[in-house]
Amino acid sequence: MTTLLRTEGITKAYGGVQALNGAEIAVEEGTIAGLIGPNGSGKTTLFNVITGYERPDAGEVWFADRPITGLAPDKVFAAGIGRTFQLTRIFPRLTVIENMLIAAQAKDRPRNMLAWFGRDAWTHHRRHAMELLAFVGIERHANVLAGSLSYGQRKLLELAYVLVADPAVILLDEPAGGVNPTLINMIADRIRQLNAEQGKTFLLVEHNMEFVMGLCATITVLESGATVVSGAPDIIRSDKRVLDAYLGADLDEDDGTAAEPVLNKETGR
């Protein structure tokens, strides 16, 4: 297995605040990786650095053995890294299907100026987009304005339109945040399915420990912008530094009761 996405010694400061301080992460191809850490530990900043929304002060981002540090977001996306946002960012005044087409058109560039005005190439995009909407279960809403979707539906739409461009790695920023339990399970299922059937690589930030532990093969823990530890969920769960920094005594106490079903879920896959 090869490392598909990797960061080395990323630092990023906002004024006096050191958001990232040597953050390192490595995501193996075809795996689901997790990124956890307390609030303000730099998870989203690391996502922003990887996807080109922020330029790091120092350090390198490698994607498929190619440095992509400081590339513009559209170039990073074209290279094959898709992402969702913590607060979902959809295009509220476009319809759901139009949201999907925005991402779809990134893949095939029109051959000439006139093709920009055409819509001929859209039929197969439209069909693919509808399939993906059905995959996440919101195809009935294809022609409504995306702004009228509920929060959970927006999360699904965001996932779908990242998928439409068929990226190699998908970065998910809190896919389960603020979403009802039924939907959380559905999102987890979809991620698992994409991983198993199409070999998609995922990197996800999440505070829902059950979700992360059940889904991810490797987990990286960030604290104060630096990587504390990285490894399989079992290792993370029992790591003293992680317990002190993030998971805290709560999960320690829960370990006897709540951790068991989580483990089952994990091994059950």
Next chain:
Amino acid sequence: MKAQTLAKSGGLVVLLVFAVLFPQVFSNPSVTNYGVLALVFATAAVGWHIFSGNTGYIALGQAVFFGSGAYAMGIAARDWHMQATAVFELLPLSAVTGALIAIPFGLIALRVRRHTFIVVTIAIFFIFQLMAFNFWFTGGSSGLGSPFLSWAPVPYNRNFYYIALACAVGAIVIAWLVGRSRFGLQLRAIRDDEDRARGLGVKAMQVKMAAYMISGTITALIGGVWFYYLNQVQPQTGFNPLFDLTLVLMIFFGGYGSIAGSVLGALIIEPLSLWLNTIPALNGFNEIVLGAILLLVLLFMPRGILPTGAEFITKIRTRGRPAVVPATTIGAAPSATPSAPSVSSGGAR
């Protein structure tokens, strides 16, 4: 749906026939004058819509293109000693001037957004006005005159009416093509969330620049027509600070974000303001009256007359029916997505 499309195209044909027949029915030059100037502003409004209406970047420097189109024609006609109808051959030059000016203008202004963008466009506008006042080739504060056209008043206005009508129809067709294309979709995605659009592979700067150049081209072209129609341009009329204000008011009056709204606003406001100018009793007050009318409309129809009117009609037609069809929640209604299992065509179990 089909009946609606039919009604729509039927309506458009009726409008176009009316527009074509207008100067034949009302041949009085003082009436056709209203028509020419209304169409000039309608074209400029559609030009504004292509960039600002789609992207949400409120540009207040369109007079830069309008004035530059007028000056380009005036300077070329003077220096190349062109006469009479041959001057119309310079209209493409006006258009190209607009496109070329949009490049440096856009490179500066399109780096910033929202309020900063508005301020930068205004600043660039004043730079152009100052240049028109002070360059050696622009004729200073007295401006430029155009070559003489030996047409009688009636055909004079009628011919210019048809030229302006052709420009307006052309601009509307371009705006419509942009609106339905993937290019237009990208522009509207930029309006909703530019950073997100970039993250989905939209080359925001290129796309905005292309729209800005189209907008500049159309505005400069109609600036050339306007110049030859009035036979003159001065720095304060070509680069008129009220031009952009009027344009934006027309669009917000008619309906921001739609082609029809932009055209409608121009076709109402421009003749209205010209007419108010002719009323002796309102001498000196006419702009106040116009301002009051606009404020009233914006107060009661904040999104413009077209969207508010459309809502009103929908309200009457759907009276008694529920406004929104109740939607079932996703998780709770697996039966409502019967196609779901067949869709995981990517190799599902």
